[in-house]
Amino acid sequence: MKFTMNNTTNLSFVQTAKQLQRHPFHLVDPSPWPITAAIGAFSCALGGVMYMHAYNNGGYLLLSGFSLLLFTMFSWWRDVTRESTFAGHHTGAVQKGLRYGVILFIISEILFFFAFFWAFFHSSLSPSIDIGSMWPPKGIVVFSPWEIPFLNTIILLLSGCSVTWAHHSIVAGYKKQATLSLGVTIILASIFTGFQGFEYSVANFKLSDGVYGSTFYMATGFHGFHVFIGTIFLAICLIRLLKSHLTQQHHFGFEAAAWYWHFVDVVWLFLFISIYWWGGI
Template identity: 50%
Template sequence: MTNLVRSNFQAHPFHLVSPSPWPINSCGCLLALTTSIVLWMHAFINAQYFLNIALIVLISSMSLWFRDIISEATYYGNHTLAVQTGLNMGVGLFIVSEALFFLAIFWAFFHSAVLPNVAVGGLWPPRGIDSINPFELPLINTILLLSSGVTVTYAHHSLIQGERSGALYGLVLTVFLAFFFTYFQGVEYLVSSFTLADSIFGSCFYFGTGFHGLHVMIGTAFIAVGLWRVLAYHSTDHHHLGVESSILYWHFVDIVWLALFISIYYWGC
């Protein structure tokens, strides 16, 4: 019995991750997803069916992976203070990498907008492109996204203070506002007079706003999972790393949108 206790004794506060099939399975699904997207773009027969299958299997694999992580954090108590510190650092580094990704997009935009070359007639926006009025749908989306930043901050402070109802209301309002932001972004794309293929202006516009829209959808799912965990009593006033990470990610999405609105929508048009 003494030997058994000693063998189970851990002299450090870090969690040693158990063997899991989900990382390699998710990698395979991502490879299948990207390959099927390329095939679908080139109009290969039945490529869309492979795309749908890869997407469904990827979502299932990631959901099961997240289930295991939630069990480790909530039921097994493996996420000690040292583990939470490392996870916070990982989320911070991930957001920094995303910021550098958007920096490349803004670099491409300003490189083309400040000194437009002869291929676009030396004008910005290029001749023949009717840019979107920033004080219509983009302004509405800005109000929606900034309002969601307020509601998610309210939810965060309510959770820290142990006010569960305030946290729930704040997260529900955040998801609600994020949904309408995505909806109006889709409407904007439908009524736009130019496409992705319309010179470097269209490429920069849709690349920047489209990838931001993708981040909004990911952030919405992130916050929705946090909402479910608060609802299921997984998150407490002193242990809510998942919800806090989603809120930090959402503030990053807000800041990127402000930069997009000022540079691409307002200054760029």
């Protein structure tokens, strides 16, 4: 005799199985986002190579892949937010795993910037004869570290204080203070990005101007990109805070954003000391 089960019975079976789960981990449901993320990333890489080599439609492929990647990121993180906020799947064990994941991600970012610092010190500590055996190379007019760079340093340090204020306010249950301090952090981050854009606009050297231009723009430019990503991260946390998604006990999304922001602050301190101050002497 064939045994059949309708959709209602199947759904009831799945719910019962989840209720009988004897471990604290979250077994995620099937999702289309890993494959769409892979397609988007591959399209970005292939389109970028085609665009830089002047192939037809390379730019369209790059833009399409990037758009698919953005859509995947939004949808995937939306699902994670629903799982943690409404479904209650983010138990203590799950949050611990997420913390390890964010820590490993930040370590990988540290190694990413380590490569840029290595390139900068490799060229500046022992300048080759090709650049006049001097650092900064002849013809490069460097920025004064005590103007916009120092101002941006103060802005980032203040933003680090305000994001810590927001964290303590969330833990204490002061929603208004958390909203205010998080808003201040986002404003300071936007001001930092504006000043860095102005600095680039008045620079007398470009990315193609030898080793100084390439190391300067790669290091500070990628840091600026991280500031931009961190600003979006904090803005999403502000929206979730206004929607009461973040509670005193469950606010790991904000913790991850705060950790990322402190990492951005520390990297900038190293950039200011090494590239702007020491590298410009």
